[in-house]
Amino acid sequence: MTEASPANTETRGTLLVVDGHSLAFRAFFALPVENFSTDAGQATNAVWGFATMLSQVIDAEQPDHLAVAFDVKGGTFRNQLLPQYKGTREAAPEELLTQLPLIQQMLAALGVTYIEKPGYEGDDVIGTLATMGADANYRTLVLSGDRDAFQLIDDRITVLYPGHHFKDLKHMTPEAVEEKYHVTPAQYPDLAALRGETADNIPGVPGVGDGFAAKWINQYGGLDGIIEHADEIKGKKGEALRDNLEQVKLNRKVNALVRNLDLGVSIDDLTFGKPDANAVDALFKTLEFGVRSRSKILKSFNGGVKPALSPQGTDAARNADQPDEQALPLPELTVCADAAQIGQWVDANLADPWQQGMANNANDVAAQAGAGTWTLLAQGDPKPGRSTLDNVTVMAAGRALLIKTPFDEPTKHALAALLDEHHGTLAVHGYKEHLHLLGVAGLHLPEPKFDTKLAGYLVHPDFHADTLEQAAAHFLDLHVEDKKPQVTQGLLDLGDDNAGDEEPRENPNELTATRIAIVRALADTLAPMLEQRSQSHLLADIELPVSRVLHGMEDAGAKVDEQRLDTMREQFSADARQAQEMAWDLAGSRVNLQSPKQLQQVLFEDMGLKATKRTKSGSYTTNASVLQDLYVKYANDERASGFLGALLRHRETNKLKQIVQTLIDATNPKDGRIHTTFEQTVAATGRLSSVDPNLQNIPNRNAAGREIRSAFVPGEGYASLLSCDYSQVELRIMADRSGDEALIEAFRSGADFHRYVASLVYGVPVDQITSDQRSHVKAMSYGLAYGLSTYGLAQQLKISPSHADELKAKYFATFGKVHDYLESLVADARAKGYTETMFGRRRYFPALSSTNRVAREAAERAALNAPIQGSAADIMKIAMIRADRALREAGVNSRIILQIHDELVVEVAPGEAEQVTGLVADAMEHAVDLSVPLDVSTGIGDDWQLAAH
DNA sequence: GTTGTGACGTA
DNA sequence: CGTACGTCACAACC
Numbered sequence: 001m002t003e004a005s006p007a008n009t010e011t012r013g014t015l016l017v018v019d020g021h022s023l024a025f026r027a028f029f030a031l032p033v034e035n036f037s038t039d040a041g042q043a044t045n046a047v048w049g050f051a052t053m054l055s056q057v058i059d060a061e062q063p064d065h066l067a068v069a070f071d072v073k074g075g076t077f078r079n080q081l082l083p084q085y086k087g088t089r090e091a092a093p094e095e096l097l098t099q100l101p102l103i104q105q106m107l108a109a110l111g112v113t114y115i116e117k118p119g120y121e122g123d124d125v126i127g128t129l130a131t132m133g134a135d136a137n138y139r140t141l142v143l144s145g146d147r148d149a150f151q152l153i154d155d156r157i158t159v160l161y162p163g164h165h166f167k168d169l170k171h172m173t174p175e176a177v178e179e180k181y182h183v184t185p186a187q188y189p190d191l192a193a194l195r196g197e198t199a200d201n202i203p204g205v206p207g208v209g210d211g212f213a214a215k216w217i218n219q220y221g222g223l224d225g226i227i228e229h230a231d232e233i234k235g236k237k238g239e240a241l242r243d244n245l246e247q248v249k250l251n252r253k254v255n256a257l258v259r260n261l262d263l264g265v266s267i268d269d270l271t272f273g274k275p276d277a278n279a280v281d282a283l284f285k286t287l288e289f290g291v292r293s294r295s296k297i298l299k300s301f302n303g304g305v306k307p308a309l310s311p312q313g314t315d316a317a318r319n320a321d322q323p324d325e326q327a328l329p330l331p332e333l334t335v336c337a338d339a340a341q342i343g344q345w346v347d348a349n350l351a352d353p354w355q356q357g358m359a360n361n362a363n364d365v366a367a368q369a370g371a372g373t374w375t376l377l378a379q380g381d382p383k384p385g386r387s388t389l390d391n392v393t394v395m396a397a398g399r400a401l402l403i404k405t406p407f408d409e410p411t412k413h414a415l416a417a418l419l420d421e422h423h424g425t426l427a428v429h430g431y432k433e434h435l436h437l438l439g440v441a442g443l444h445l446p447e448p449k450f451d452t453k454l455a456g457y458l459v460h461p462d463f464h465a466d467t468l469e470q471a472a473a474h475f476l477d478l479h480v481e482d483k484k485p486q487v488t489q490g491l492l493d494l495g496d497d498n499a500g501d502e503e504p505r506e507n508p509n510e511l512t513a514t515r516i517a518i519v520r521a522l523a524d525t526l527a528p529m530l531e532q533r534s535q536s537h538l539l540a541d542i543e544l545p546v547s548r549v550l551h552g553m554e555d556a557g558a559k560v561d562e563q564r565l566d567t568m569r570e571q572f573s574a575d576a577r578q579a580q581e582m583a584w585d586l587a588g589s590r591v592n593l594q595s596p597k598q599l600q601q602v603l604f605e606d607m608g609l610k611a612t613k614r615t616k617s618g619s620y621t622t623n624a625s626v627l628q629d630l631y632v633k634y635a636n637d638e639r640a641s642g643f644l645g646a647l648l649r650h651r652e653t654n655k656l657k658q659i660v661q662t663l664i665d666a667t668n669p670k671d672g673r674i675h676t677t678f679e680q681t682v683a684a685t686g687r688l689s690s691v692d693p694n695l696q697n698i699p700n701r702n703a704a705g706r707e708i709r710s711a712f713v714p715g716e717g718y719a720s721l722l723s724c725d726y727s728q729v730e731l732r733i734m735a736d737r738s739g740d741e742a743l744i745e746a747f748r749s750g751a752d753f754h755r756y757v758a759s760l761v762y763g764v765p766v767d768q769i770t771s772d773q774r775s776h777v778k779a780m781s782y783g784l785a786y787g788l789s790t791y792g793l794a795q796q797l798k799i800s801p802s803h804a805d806e807l808k809a810k811y812f813a814t815f816g817k818v819h820d821y822l823e824s825l826v827a828d829a830r831a832k833g834y835t836e837t838m839f840g841r842r843r844y845f846p847a848l849s850s851t852n853r854v855a856r857e858a859a860e861r862a863a864l865n866a867p868i869q870g871s872a873a874d875i876m877k878i879a880m881i882r883a884d885r886a887l888r889e890a891g892v893n894s895r896i897i898l899q900i901h902d903e904l905v906v907e908v909a910p911g912e913a914e915q916v917t918g919l920v921a922d923a924m925e926h927a928v929d930l931s932v933p934l935d936v937s938t939g940i941g942d943d944w945q946l947a948a949h
Numbered sequence: 950g951t952t953g954t955g956a957c958g959t960a
Numbered sequence: 961c962g963t964a965c966g967t968c969a970c971a972a973c974c
Contacts, residue, residue, distance in 0.1 A: 026950095027950095029950095030950045030951090031950070031951095031973080031974090032950095035971090035972070035973070035974065036973075036974045037974075038974080044974060045973095045974075047974095048973075048974060049950085052951095052973090053950095164950095165950070165951085166950065166951090167950085167951080287974080288974060289973095289974065290973085290974070293973075293974080592969095592970080594956090594968090594969055594970070595969080595970055595971080596954085596955055596956070596969095596970080596971095597955095597970075597971070598970095615954080615955065615956095616954085616955095617953095617954070617955090619954095619955090621955080621956090622955085622956085623955075623956060623957085624956080624957075651956080651957085652957095655956085655957065655958070655968090656958095658967085658968065658969090659958070659967090659968095662967075662968085679965095679966095682965080682966095683964060683965060684964080685963080685964060685965095687960085687964065687965075688965095689964085689965050689966070690959095690965085690966080691965095691966065691967090692966095693966090693967085694958085694959080694965080694966045694967070695959095696958095696959055696960075696965075696966085697957090697958040697959035697960085697965080697966070697967085698958080698959075699958060699959080700958090700959070700960090701958085701959085705958080730960095782962095783962060783963095784962095785962090785963070786962035786963045786964095787962060787963075788961095788962040788963095789961055789962070790961090791961045791962095792961060792962050793962085795961080796962085854961095857961090861962065861963065862963065862964090864962095864963085865962085865963040865964075866963085866964090868963090869960090869963065869964065872960095873964095900959070900960065901959080901960045901964090901965095902960065903960085
């Protein structure tokens, strides 16, 4: 049950050994020198980068001992063997070399030991320190971008090897080395000797890479064996090997690290955590590092010496590799060999009464609360329309079975049967994602019993767990290593090409066992919480069913007319270019119109326009509303108004161009459709959101932008698009919840709603309401649910605050119960700590009791809005489930493809228009029963724009 | 290389 | 100084 991790065998602490040169190089090339130099011209990018990167690693690994190794100028014994050795490194830029002493100075001030040994390299110092650490029973980490360090790896020594992004350090354990190179760490130098090392200017055997080297090593046991049998190796590569044997032998001598130098220090000397604040301060001042960054860095280096025992139980077990005090029961994991084993495994587990009994006892409470007893974990990338599947694991009664892709037919059938039989008791983390993943293998997952991702969202809707591990940390206080997200739909990987082979791998099976155990633990924890809060029905009746509908929508995608998009892009692009030319002409310089900073310079300094509003960071805003005001104000100044006009036009057309471009880029070449991802656990109010791309913010307010909607068309086999949207749902919810007779009557009357309300507010007959009066009342109505202020209303309507105040007073005099209702929302939230929608969806507002007025008032507005926006979201989700079911039960081919908060877009099959319009409108209108009707307006057309009504 | 900011699209 | 989102491009980091 316990893992065989080295950290488990009593260690005395953690030693971090850093390859100083490697880190300095990395820092230097990661940060542009131009941006990091003092007034005097001293480059500081490597110093700064070194400090931040090292502090990152310290924060992540929490070592209690630390040493940094450096090379010394002048040759080493290696140069005598191999004159060109590290010739490339000597060519380090001057600007980096001058920073090395500064880095050492900084380390000294920070209280960090650094070591160099004349005649030897930093690598040898590292080898020696690591050996010392391991011998003294320390968990030893070596931070180095030099692969020579891999030879040090064993049960006690792990190399932290930076990847493409420095942040994702790979923990190179023996397993990870074997996984990647197919040789043991001890054999790694043999492999490197054969392959050579370009970074160190060491030639290998021409034509021989990692693959062949590993093959030979495994065949002959190592380099000695290879040399012995060199004559037996056939082919070109064998010949090349024989021609270069001397070089290889030399390489091997050179790449062997010395591990027993006399450094004159002992491990006990390598503690840290007592920086010399004055020295650090002085140095950072001369380097012109800001005060804020200074304290940020100091913090990491202060923590080196930890108190023997932390009084707080929660933070005590932060150390990543230490097993947590809350033990996670890992399953006994079997890797599935063939399809027959699936059936056997199921039989064995179900037939074993002892195991069954154990499991039932352990899970009794949770099972009753609805957590289920089976657990499923599919791993891969669940991107709609292009997902990939790595493996599937099922778990029951403390045993797990891991099934790797590709599946053969019998395996598929066995798995399908298993899912079919047990879905009703299953827990997963992300039903929708699992539908995408399993869909790759042609499998369907019927609705599971429990979803830990959705449950976590219901319990704490404004907490965002991007990974399963983060959810574990939050809900279980279980801190396991957070490897890269595998189950979440990340925007992280840019293409799958090289993501695969650079993966951090500590025993992948162990990782899988941990992950599925987390899902189980989350289910057992969250199910009773939902039950206790009477939210289980939200999961079972809304979120889980809607996941399935969303999967269908994402999988279907939205067909776009690519030619039309291309044409539009060209048009917008040309318009933007023209506007830019004009702006440049009038400005007299080629300002970057997309740079607020440069615009501020031109507008408020060069042209001397009067700046008014500031941004939150204190600079003058150049947003559209300010530009518009200036445009009016400087109408007589030809140059200024011309520039402002051109700038506004550029802003608009360039934005449209950008939107069209992202749509083009997001179109799947296989089907010409855009498969967005609807995020079901992101918006704190219960709404959905749409990403990659966002199809919920396609322009709709002005004609030029709305044109983009005409590129959304029915796909092959479909005849038209249907758009159905709720009118004024949020206001109707307010009418219902408040019980305000006047507002209810306004909706029941079926009249022009805003005109009707205006006539009540102003006490004027309906036919005498002016368009101003109507629009003012309309803005007021809509603003209600946002907690608008007098000031905000005045600003939006461009009326005086006193006038706005008057409007507000009149409005609330007319609809008194609405006013009381809104106040009660905030008061209830303050009393209970949370708000609740019509269906029991909660959102917590700790900031309501904040002493900070700005924060508190913001929380009040959000608390006022959440139950209203959230109830509308609940209603739409119910409508989607109903509409989807109605369409399926009617046996039509039409399908929902998009949701934009209060609108559904349906792709309609030939001949189904009338029937489908009726079904969807009905599903929406009768999603819930309110004291006011839920009006739905519908439209149908050859594209999304034409479907508007 | 990472992070924050400003601007702006939607309901 | 009105809620809820996502995306882009720039600039800073010193």
